[in-house]
Amino acid sequence: MPDLPAPIRVLDDATIDRIAAGEVVERPASIVKELCENALDAGATSISVNVLEGGLTRIVVEDDGHGIPFRELPLAFERHATSKIASAADIRRVGSFGFRGEALAAIASVSRTRMVTRCSSEPVGGLIELDGSAIQRREPAPRNRGTTVTVEDLFYNTPARRKFMKTAQAEKRSIVRTVTVLSLAHWDVRWQLREGDQVLLDLMPAGSLPVRVRDVFGAALAEHLTRFEKESGGFSVAGLASRPTWTRGNREQQFLFVNRRPVESASLSQAIAQAYREAVPPGKHPVVVAFLQLPAGEVDVNVHPAKTEVRLLLERQVFGLLKSALQEGLDLRHAESLRPTTESALDAGAPVPGFAGQQGGRLAEAEADFLRRHFQRGGSAGYEHRGVPAGQNELFDVAATRPAEAPAALASPAGEDPTLYSAPFWQLHRTYIVTQIRGGLVIIDQHNSHERILYNQARQALAAGGRTLPTQQLLFPAHLDLSPNQLQAFQQHRARLETLGFLVQPFGGQSVLVQGIPASLKNWNDGRLLLDVLDDLGREDDPENEQQTDLLASFACHGAVRAGEPLTVPEMQNLVDQLFATDQPLACPHGRPTLINFTLAELEKRFGRRQ
Amino acid sequence: MKFEIQQEALQKALDLVAGVVPSKTTLPILRSILVEAEASALRFSVTNLDISMVTVTGDVEIAEPGKAAVLAEKLTNFVRSLAPGSVQVTVTGGRLFIRAGKAALEESCLNPDEFPAFPSVIEGDGLAASGDALTAMIGETIYSVSRDETRPALMGILWEVSPEGLTMVATDAHRLARSRRKFEWDNDETRSMIVDTAGLRQLSRVVAQAGETPVEIFLGQTQLSFRAGPTVLHTRLLEGPFPDYNAVIPKGNDRIVTVDRETLAQAIRRVSITADRITSQIRLGLEKDRLELSAKGSDGSRAEDEVTVGYRGKAMEIGFNYTYLIDILKNMRVDAVQLSLRDPQSAALITPIGEDGAVDDSLLCLLMPLRLASD
Numbered sequence: 001m002p003d004l005p006a007p008i009r010v011l012d013d014a015t016i017d018r019i020a021a022g023e024v025v026e027r028p029a030s031i032v033k034e035l036c037e038n039a040l041d042a043g044a045t046s047i048s049v050n051v052l053e054g055g056l057t058r059i060v061v062e063d064d065g066h067g068i069p070f071r072e073l074p075l076a077f078e079r080h081a082t083s084k085i086a087s088a089a090d091i092r093r094v095g096s097f098g099f100r101g102e103a104l105a106a107i108a109s110v111s112r113t114r115m116v117t118r119c120s121s122e123p124v125g126g127l128i129e130l131d132g133s134a135i136q137r138r139e140p141a142p143r144n145r146g147t148t149v150t151v152e153d154l155f156y157n158t159p160a161r162r163k164f165m166k167t168a169q170a171e172k173r174s175i176v177r178t179v180t181v182l183s184l185a186h187w188d189v190r191w192q193l194r195e196g197d198q199v200l201l202d203l204m205p206a207g208s209l210p211v212r213v214r215d216v217f218g219a220a221l222a223e224h225l226t227r228f229e230k231e232s233g234g235f236s237v238a239g240l241a242s243r244p245t246w247t248r249g250n251r252e253q254q255f256l257f258v259n260r261r262p263v264e265s266a267s268l269s270q271a272i273a274q275a276y277r278e279a280v281p282p283g284k285h286p287v288v289v290a291f292l293q294l295p296a297g298e299v300d301v302n303v304h305p306a307k308t309e310v311r312l313l314l315e316r317q318v319f320g321l322l323k324s325a326l327q328e329g330l331d332l333r334h335a336e337s338l339r340p341t342t343e344s345a346l347d348a349g350a351p352v353p354g355f356a357g358q359q360g361g362r363l364a365e366a367e368a369d370f371l372r373r374h375f376q377r378g379g380s381a382g383y384e385h386r387g388v389p390a391g392q393n394e395l396f397d398v399a400a401t402r403p404a405e406a407p408a409a410l411a412s413p414a415g416e417d418p419t420l421y422s423a424p425f426w427q428l429h430r431t432y433i434v435t436q437i438r439g440g441l442v443i444i445d446q447h448n449s450h451e452r453i454l455y456n457q458a459r460q461a462l463a464a465g466g467r468t469l470p471t472q473q474l475l476f477p478a479h480l481d482l483s484p485n486q487l488q489a490f491q492q493h494r495a496r497l498e499t500l501g502f503l504v505q506p507f508g509g510q511s512v513l514v515q516g517i518p519a520s521l522k523n524w525n526d527g528r529l530l531l532d533v534l535d536d537l538g539r540e541d542d543p544e545n546e547q548q549t550d551l552l553a554s555f556a557c558h559g560a561v562r563a564g565e566p567l568t569v570p571e572m573q574n575l576v577d578q579l580f581a582t583d584q585p586l587a588c589p590h591g592r593p594t595l596i597n598f599t600l601a602e603l604e605k606r607f608g609r610r611q
Numbered sequence: 612m613k614f615e616i617q618q619e620a621l622q623k624a625l626d627l628v629a630g631v632v633p634s635k636t637t638l639p640i641l642r643s644i645l646v647e648a649e650a651s652a653l654r655f656s657v658t659n660l661d662i663s664m665v666t667v668t669g670d671v672e673i674a675e676p677g678k679a680a681v682l683a684e685k686l687t688n689f690v691r692s693l694a695p696g697s698v699q700v701t702v703t704g705g706r707l708f709i710r711a712g713k714a715a716l717e718e719s720c721l722n723p724d725e726f727p728a729f730p731s732v733i734e735g736d737g738l739a740a741s742g743d744a745l746t747a748m749i750g751e752t753i754y755s756v757s758r759d760e761t762r763p764a765l766m767g768i769l770w771e772v773s774p775e776g777l778t779m780v781a782t783d784a785h786r787l788a789r790s791r792r793k794f795e796w797d798n799d800e801t802r803s804m805i806v807d808t809a810g811l812r813q814l815s816r817v818v819a820q821a822g823e824t825p826v827e828i829f830l831g832q833t834q835l836s837f838r839a840g841p842t843v844l845h846t847r848l849l850e851g852p853f854p855d856y857n858a859v860i861p862k863g864n865d866r867i868v869t870v871d872r873e874t875l876a877q878a879i880r881r882v883s884i885t886a887d888r889i890t891s892q893i894r895l896g897l898e899k900d901r902l903e904l905s906a907k908g909s910d911g912s913r914a915e916d917e918v919t920v921g922y923r924g925k926a927m928e929i930g931f932n933y934t935y936l937i938d939i940l941k942n943m944r945v946d947a948v949q950l951s952l953r954d955p956q957s958a959a960l961i962t963p964i965g966e967d968g969a970v971d972d973s974l975l976c977l978l979m980p981l982r983l984a985s986d
Contacts, residue, residue: 457889457909470890470930471982473956475784476854503982519890519932519981525761574888581910 025106027165028055028154029174034103035149036182039063042147045205046190049179054171054195056154056162064146067119070126073138076115077108077130104149109133110161111154117147132157176200177252180216181262184255184289187212213240213289217253221246221287223599228329230321237318237325239290244276244586245597247284254288268292271319275326279584281591290322425572431563433572440599446567447560448588449579455556455589456582457520458500462548469501471516478514478527479507486534493537496551502530521559532558553589612648612677612702618693618711620670624655625687627666627820627842630813632683633659640725643680646702648673657683658727662810664817665729666842680721681707689716733836733843737827738796740777742818742839745826748779749811751790751974754938756808757783767805767849769856772830774799780856786935787856787977788942805853806835810846817842860977861958864951866924868897869964872948876940878904878916883933885912892981893933897952898926906933929955930981939976955980 025031032049039047042065052058068076107113108130118125125143129136155162165171172195183191183203193201206212214222224246229238256268268290276286426434433444461469482490487510490497497504501518517524524530536554561567567575579585579594587593604610625644633641636659645656653671657664679702689709690698698711702720709716749768757765762784771778776793814837818826821839829836837844879893886893886906896903900922905915929952940948945963949970952959959978965971 453889468982470887470892472785472932473958473979473982475782475787475859475958475977475979501982516982519892526759528761578888 025110025154027174028059028171029178031055031059031107031151031154032061032175033178033182034107035059035061035151036179038103038149039065039147040182040186040189042066044146044189046192048192048194049175050194050196051172051175052196054168055151055175056165056168056171057152059151059154060148062146062148064144067117067122067125067145067147068115069119070122070124070140073115073117073126073128074135077104077113077128077133077135105133107151110158111156112152114150114152115147116141116143118143118145120145172200181255183216184209184212185257185260185262185291209289209291210240217287225287226329228325230325230328232321233317234295235318235321236293237290237322238293239288241290241326241329242287244279244286245593247280247286249283249285251285254285255290256288257291259294260291267315267319268322271322272326275323277591279587279591281587281593284591288326290326292318292322294318425569425576427567427572429563430566433567433576435572435576437597440597440601440603442595442597444576444579444595445563445588445593446565446572446575447563448592449575449585449594450560451556451588451590452582452584452594453575453578454520454559455552456584458552458555461499462496462552468499470519471501471503472519472521473503473516474514479511480514480527480531481511482531482534484510486531489534489537493534493551496548497530500555504530518559524559529558556589612646612679613675613700614648614653614671614673615697615699616653616668616671618690618695618698620668621698622690622693623820624653624666624668625683625690627816628655628657628664629683629687630816631657631659631662631664640680640721640727642682642684643721643726644683644686645678645680645723645726646700647678648676650676656726656729658729660727661807661847662813663729663845664813664842668841677702678723679707680723680726682718682721685716685718733829733838736797737829737836737838738772738794738798739825739827740794740796742821742824742826744792744794745777746815746818748777748790748792749815751942752779752781752788753808753811754942755781755783755786755788755976759783763849764805764851764853767807768811769803769853770806770835771801771803772798772828773801780853782854782856782977785932785979786939787859788939789856789860789975789977791973800830802830803853804830804835805849805851807847807849810835810844813844813846817844859958860975861953861960864953864957864960866897866927866952867922868902868950868952869921869947870902870918870950872940872943872946872963874918875902875920875948876937878918879933879936879940881916882906882914883937885914886933890981891932891934892930892983893936894928894930894983896926896928897922897924899923927952927955928983929959930983931959931978932981935978939978943974943976945971955983 025034028051032051032055036047036049039061042063044063044065046064048060048062050058050060050062104113109132112129112131114127114129116125116127124140126138127141128138155165176193179191179193179201183189183201187206187209190205191201191203192199201216203212203215206215210222210225210227213225221242224242225240226243227238227240230236251269254269254272256263256265258265272286272288272290280286424436427446428434428443431446433446433449435442435444457469490504490512494504501516501520502514503516505513505515507513514527514530517529521529533551533554536558537551561575585594601610628644632644636642641659645654647654647656648671651671651673652667652669653673654665654667681702686707686709693711693714696711698709701708701710705720705722707716707718707720752768756768759765765781765783767781769778769780771780776791776796778789778791780787780789782788814826817837817839820842824840827838829838831848834845834847836846882893882904883891883906885908887909889909893904893906896905897920900920901917902920902922903915903917905913907913939961943961943963945965947964949962949964950959951962957980959980961976961978963971963974
């Protein structure tokens with residue numbers, strides 16, 4: 001018998017469902033996501049998820065939503081059956097999470113599924129059991145308002161798929177992430193996630209996103225988050241982002257939502273990366289929870305059945321909005337609080353971060369007031385009162401009788417040696433500058449900081465086009481011999497170098513004569529600076545559009561004070577002032593941090609003054 | 612070793628030498644003062660290997676000769692804290708005992724044999740010069756010394772000794788100060804050398820202590836030595852070459868400004884308040900008999916002032932680092948100065964004007980301008 005081709009057949013529904021399931025039900029976490037989104041669409045205020053063996057053996061999702069009427073139960077598991085849209089026209093403005101009408105059918109086709117549900121309008125609930133799409137049981141059953149879906153033996157009828165599942169541990173991690181993501185978008189919902197008896201997440205309804213974020217990630221991270229928001233052209237974005245001082249090695253803690261729907265978007269991730277580019281070192285990623293609100297018509301969630309990838313119709317605008325919202329929101333406010341000050345946190349009456357909660361604002365204020373009255377500057381005296389427990393007000397009275405015997409050095413009336421208090425800069429190991437800020441102390445890297453200053457100043461000059469920076473003329477012009485590469489780089493960049501303040505003339509053959517150098521340079525190592533910069537620029541793989549950035553970075557790096565150079569107090573003061581005058585004071589142009597901040601709260605913790 | 616000495620004499624000797632003792636050193640012995648009691652004199656020696664100083668006092672009663680290396684810090688502080696009166700010092704069994712009235716100090720000593728060997732003792736007479744003149748010349752130049760460790764020669768002061776006198780020059784490649792004086796000394800040699808500034812700073816202390824006594828200068832191959840009264844100071848020389856400074860002193864600066872020194876300094880201080888903190892740039896605008904000063908900060912602030920000067924040349928503008936200008940004016944002890952310029956790119960010369968109204972060429976300061984930003 002010759003081999004006859006198999007006849008073309010229309011697939012039966014069960015097979016179609018199973019194929020479709022491959023798209024929707026990739027792994028247990030996708031089932032959890034679909035079921036939770038159904039629960040949210042049903043208006044649930046409490047959602048509980050219980051899984052066994054990473055969801056491969058059993059997934060139970062329970063909600064208190066509006067339920068499904070008994071007579072519609074079989075329909076719920078029909079493919080493309082949905083209550084959420086009525087026609088194709090609705091798809092463009094869909095506001096609910098599900099709408100394809102595929103999820104339940106797909107889930108049922110690859111597992112043993114059981115649903116118990118009661119609609120509030122009906123006196124009793126109903127139960128339906130399916131086994132790979134085939135309805136096994138359907139009968140009235142008792143239940144409070146809401147729905148419970150139990151999915152067991154996932155992929156029991158598609159053994160090939162089951163083989164592709166990762167370990168239960170990996171599936172569990174994926175489920176935790178799924179529920180975490182949903183809980184961030186729906187902070188007003190109570191979420192519980194358990195594996196058997198073990199509680200993985202238990203989140204009470206929160207009044208706001210920051211509260212939910214703190215509950216999920218802990219207070220330590222929450223302290224490093226800044227709120228951001230921005231609106232433009234009918235789009236808005238809001239959320240929380242970590243300051244550049246708190247980063248992670250991967251993007252695990254970046255959460256993006258479009259119209260409250262968790263999404264993954266390479267373009268939006270890129271927007272985050274660009275916003276932080278000069279603020280965090282390469283390979284480090286900030287923590288971001290961002291909510292984009294777009295008109296439903298501007299976003300296409302129908303790209304993939306799992307709906308995690310979205311297509312934004314106005315991608316460019318949304319990209320820009322997110323980037324600028326982060327840049328404006330995250331950075332400068334934090335930098336302001338890092339500005340060095342001789343004031344102690346107590347002087348201003350502002351409660352020490354993290355301290356007010358324990359002690360109560362009123363007492364902190366009373367304390368600050370006391371210190372203001374009796375110790376002009378309070379900074380060094382403050383420690384005496386750090387540990388006063390609430391309610392011990394009499395101690396203030398006792399102390400208040402003491403000013404007469406207070407050591408003269410603490411009282412520091414105007415006219416006494418001001419250096420005691422007004423020299424708040426120390427240089428450590430000729431490399432770091434330590435100084436006091438409101439609410440703590442910072443350690444500043446002198447090289448990275450100066451690099452940032454020079455870079456910004458030079459960038460400004462080049463951007464302004466033609467505005468030349470001041471040049472310090474040299475008394476003894478330096479005669480430099482260039483290598484062929486250096487000479488080429490010099491010819492290419494001559495105009496830019498002049499804008500930066502170099503006064504260089506060709507001097508025959510391979511040599512140049514330097515008659516002036518940028519006035520901002522502390523020293524230029526007798527010409528080595530220029531040679532180093534030209535070396536950096538002489539690389540052949542330098543694309544045209546990066547040349548300017550490379551010149552700036554190289555100039556800043558070679559011109560900046562090195563680790564190991566002694567600085568005087570005025571020099572340190574100047575450096576710090578200049579640093580904080582830049583628009584990006586927290587990182588050098590390479591993204592390395594310029595400073596490390598220690599809060600009083602941290603110090604108190606280390607000294608055992610607080611838990 | 613055992614001797615008795617008046618507190619004032621002891622403190623005077625210790626104060627003089629203690630400045631040389633290094634505060635940080637990897638060689639513990641350098642933190643000590645070598646005290647040697649001989650027949651009728653007491654000798655104190657210190658060194659930090661670059662500078663060494665020896666001073667001798669005869670106002671002492673030596674009961675038992677000997678020597679000891681005593682840690683400088685506690686000894687000096689203790690002696691300073693004592694009331695005037697007699698002090699008994701005994702060193703025995705490696706321990707130092709000081710007693711003054713009821714006050715007493717006991718301290719362990721270091722091994723005096725570990726104290727570094729000293730430069731050879733000076734013989735004969737040196738070149739005699741007025742100590743005050745030397746101190747003044749050092750003050751007129753030392754602020755221009757470079758701090759750039761990549762050009763060590765510029766970190767010292769150039770001394771040019773000639774039969775007629777002495778010239779000192781310091782420069783950091785942005786500015787230069789040259790001070791010269793005539794000395795009637797017995798010298799037929801012309802030599803130049805670069806002298807470490809740390810040693811020259813000590814010289815002023817030695818001069819102050821010696822009073823009117825002239826300072827004798829001894830020119831060595833690797834060191835320069837001074838003797839003033841009972842004290843000898845040795846300081847090392849730096850490796851050259853020093854740049855050819857004569858070649859950069861302009862000859863044709865024909866725009867001449869005369870101005871009251873203090874008035875100018877005050878106006879500079881006033882406008883510099885808004886000067887850019889990185890470049891320290893201020894702008895001088897010259898018109899007939901008028902000098903306008905202004906400074907712009909990077910934050911948009913601006914300050915200006917105007918002083919009356921003597922000026923007949925063409926109007927011009929020139930920029931300077933104001934800290935350099937202040938340094939120069941601060942170190943000229945005269946009422947009026949002369950500023951001579953050529954153009955905004957060329958070196959400016961600043962010289963004092965003597966009481967007779969003529970330029971005093973014993974001091975000359977050169978300052979390179981800051982090219983004005985084209986904005």
